[in-house]
Amino acid sequence: MISTSKNLQAVDSWQQVLAPYNVGYRVKLLSQLLTRKFTERLEPFGLTPFHWLVLCCLWQEDGLPTSCIGEKLQQVGGTLTGVLDRMEERGLIRRERDSSDRRIWRIWLTDAGSQLETVLPPIAADLREQAMCGISHSEREQFSQLLNRAIANLS
Template identity: 40%
Template sequence: MSVPAPLDDQLCFAVYGALQALTRRYRPLLAELGLTYPQYLVLLVLWRGDGLSVKALGERLDLDSGTLTPLLKRLEAAGLVARRRAAEDERVVRVDLTDRGRALAEPAAAIGGRVFGACGFDLPALIDLRDELKALKAGLDRTTA
């Protein structure tokens, strides 16, 4: 009888554990800003250019509208974003940062450095790891499409 490799030999478990540890490291830093990790990801995209459609934002974050819409509602209730219907097509909802949302960019800028400083890797190793994880995701996306 054949059995799967042990848990500690599984790539999925290593990635899962790393993600859990990374999220635990981000959580208290983001709490200082009143953000959850998913909200932070949305804001990371918007700080580089707001006014995106919900569809474009979902594609960038790899989130469906059923997941993204409640996130945006919470960000809007917190006064960090505003949603508006596009003048050229009422079916399109655009997301803009508010002044309060823009103001969070500066204190948030140091968070990534604080987290990755705690990883114990030098910058080139972290960049290599990031690039390998992107390649892993792309490969898996290609084979499941």
């Protein structure tokens, strides 16, 4: 017969892998909450969090090939193509064929897409501050590093 203390240890170890206590569930919950709040803040601009991600890529380096954006965002082509279609319809980006390789489409910001760089990052920063309220700078850095390590472990 297994002792009571061993039973309690087994229950405690299982608690760490069962929802709602496990890390995966809590990371997913955090992601859903952040996405919901960010979606609400982007709604007045007619944007989604995916639009935000594409804009971030282009603010860092305009004129990226579609495939490069997809790699950075780890997205499949069909999903990205639809998002780029809607962004082009809204006048945020334009597509041009690469001058040296006609198979490649490069994505460029329009003036409207560029202007959002002064508006949207402060909104994202405000949400980040709301989420990280009461968490020190060093704890934030450690949290980020731990997330990066867990992502790398599963990639």
